[in-house]
Amino acid sequence: MSSSTAPSERPRLSACIIAFNEADRISDCLASLAFCDDVLVVDSHSTDATVALAQAAGARVLQRPFDGFRSQKDFAVTQAAHDWVLCLDADERVSDELRASILAARDGGFAGQAGYRFNRLSDYFGRFLRHGNAYPDRVLRLFDRRRGGWRGKREIHEAASVDGPVATLRGDLIHYPYRSLEQQLAKTQRYARMMAEHEHARGKRASWSKLVLAPAWRFWRGYVLRAGFLDGWRGLVYAYVRANYVRQKSIMLWLLQHGQPVGDPPRAPDQPRRNG
Incomplete structure (x- = not known):
């Protein structure tokens, strides 16, 4: 340097x-x-x-x-x-x-x-x-x-x-973090997976109480305690999406600790993707 x-x-x-x-x-x-x-x-x-x-x-x-x-x-x-x-x-x-x-x-x-x-x-x-x-x-x-x-x-x-x-x-x-709601949802899902994998690798575990309470707390803290409601409907949508991020991360961590995949398995180049 x-x-x-x-x-x-x-x-x-x-x-x-x-x-x-x-x-x-x-x-x-x-x-x-x-x-x-x-x-x-x-x-x-x-x-x-x-x-x-x-x-x-x-x-x-x-x-x-x-x-x-x-x-x-x-x-x-x-x-x-x-x-x-x-x-x-x-x-x-x-x-x-x-x-x-x-x-x-x-x-x-x-x-x-x-x-x-x-x-x-x-x-x-x-x-x-x-x-x-x-x-x-x-x-x-x-x-x-x-x-x-x-x-x-x-x-x-x-x-x-x-x-x-x-x-x-x-x-x-x-x-200017998001070009559209679709892009935000895709981005938060990708981030949720990365965080779940990181926490799983560090030995962190999810519990049923975290699955239920952590998303609710994220919404309550942001929208009510920190007055997110003052941002109108945008504040409401933002609080819901961020709470859903916590929910997704907790679900993925729960699956990982139970030996379940959180993404599609690798496919051979000539193998068609299954629907449903």
Whole structure:
């Protein structure tokens, strides 16, 4: 890893983005990162125009087979030109207020901090969710890679961590997580399976009480206790879908611990798929 700067200079900042088939979103993401000194996109061999658009925006592009969200982000951090890194997904953008906060912290040399967290504000069917389990959704995405990064073994719901003080910046990271309800449902089912497999491998077990109570608690906590109802019908739909994610994960973990598959068995190339 290269050193960011001499101590007397303002630290330089690298932006790290992972992407796959994000042609409809990558340009806006990169435009919000124009203040960074280095912008790197790690692409998982997209089949659309993601790579061309990223290169046209001036980003460095590296291609790497996808082997997990944490691993992909960790690889991106190691390939950054500078030690201070700002990590985004292609469906995220830095808001004006957050950009100003980051620039102010950088102008101060990121003094005394190993990293910074900030709120993430998610769009849901045309409006931002400002209550419930969706917000403030604080994430640690700006940090000194010499003091931390995307550590651990969990490839899903990955989170960065650092050794040292972490401050909170003003401003939101704007998030556009879903293109449609169908895409959200498919995404949450895939994530539920990945989490169930991860927890099963670590020896965690599901119980009948968790099957019943955990989804209900997720809905009650988000929609009632954290006032998700203030987001109107969007808050209701979001709370139901997130509760269903917990239900799916618990069911899959239950099946795994009883020796049952949670996906279709492998098929020979010439074997037709069975219906029903």
